[in-house]
Amino acid sequence: MSPRAGRLQEKVGLQLAGQTAIVTGAAQGLGYASAVRLAADGAGVALFDRDDAALAEAAEKLAAQGAKVKAHTVDVTDEESVRAAVAAVLAARGQVDVLVNNAGIYPHYPFEQLTYTDWRRVLATNLDSVFLCSHAVYPAMRERGYGRIVNVSSATFFIGYPGLSAYVASKGGIIGFTRALASEAGEHGITVNAVTPGLIATEGVLAGEEARLFDEIVPQQALARRGEPEDIAECIAYLASPAASFITGQTINVDGGHRYH
Numbered sequence: 001m002s003p004r005a006g007r008l009q010e011k012v013g014l015q016l017a018g019q020t021a022i023v024t025g026a027a028q029g030l031g032y033a034s035a036v037r038l039a040a041d042g043a044g045v046a047l048f049d050r051d052d053a054a055l056a057e058a059a060e061k062l063a064a065q066g067a068k069v070k071a072h073t074v075d076v077t078d079e080e081s082v083r084a085a086v087a088a089v090l091a092a093r094g095q096v097d098v099l100v101n102n103a104g105i106y107p108h109y110p111f112e113q114l115t116y117t118d119w120r121r122v123l124a125t126n127l128d129s130v131f132l133c134s135h136a137v138y139p140a141m142r143e144r145g146y147g148r149i150v151n152v153s154s155a156t157f158f159i160g161y162p163g164l165s166a167y168v169a170s171k172g173g174i175i176g177f178t179r180a181l182a183s184e185a186g187e188h189g190i191t192v193n194a195v196t197p198g199l200i201a202t203e204g205v206l207a208g209e210e211a212r213l214f215d216e217i218v219p220q221q222a223l224a225r226r227g228e229p230e231d232i233a234e235c236i237a238y239l240a241s242p243a244a245s246f247i248t249g250q251t252i253n254v255d256g257g258h259r260y261h
Helices: 029-040 052-064 079-093 116-144 165-188 203-207 209-220 229-239
Strands: 020-024 044-049 069-073 098-101 147-152 190-197 251-254
Touching: 020 029, 020 079, 020 116, 029 044, 029 052, 029 098, 029 229, 044 052, 044 079, 052 069, 069 079, 079 116, 098 116, 116 147, 116 165, 116 190, 147 165, 147 229, 165 190, 190 229, 203 209, 229 251
Parallel strands: 020 044, 020 098, 044 069, 098 147, 147 190, 190 251
Antiparallel strands: none
């Protein structure tokens, strides 16, 4: 855990006290860091993930830090699974104030080797899930006249890395969805924003071939250090807070000032 996190009770300014947040893909990486940060601001956090073992471990770690947390095994590509999990959160907590759509996969396929099945799997996980989860929480947010939806896209949308055509297409779709939903949701007190992380030192990145890219990308950044999951979580927490009440339909790039966008 980052030394910035500490025990949750030591955080000041509990802007989300009494609120409920759902975070998808919450078992590790950006999702887990976001859950930690939202809990530090006082939110009760519902963790959505399909990895039972990792999900249980994440919930246990959060609970040990004093968080109000509940784990939900969810396939975010399946409408029935998503709606059942959201209904369970509403039954237990009575409201959903914050939704962080973070779940995603990023397999590499040279375009000629990319099958339609592979394409659909990436789009379903990265983009369809954003629709399904947002659609499931929207009525409850609209009824209360308040909500924060934060969608995790990717800075690769502005660059277009080779071998990631499905991934980049899905992340671009998130940005378009964010803008469109924001224009419709504003009258109901709901803000919708996107965050585009640069290369971030998540468990998945550090364990894969992407780790070598830090040597190339960090020198191209205005801030010459690698990005950490907590860097993204801080931006998400701000957009999820009452302080961001006049920000909607926006895409915020969090990449250390990468110069080649």
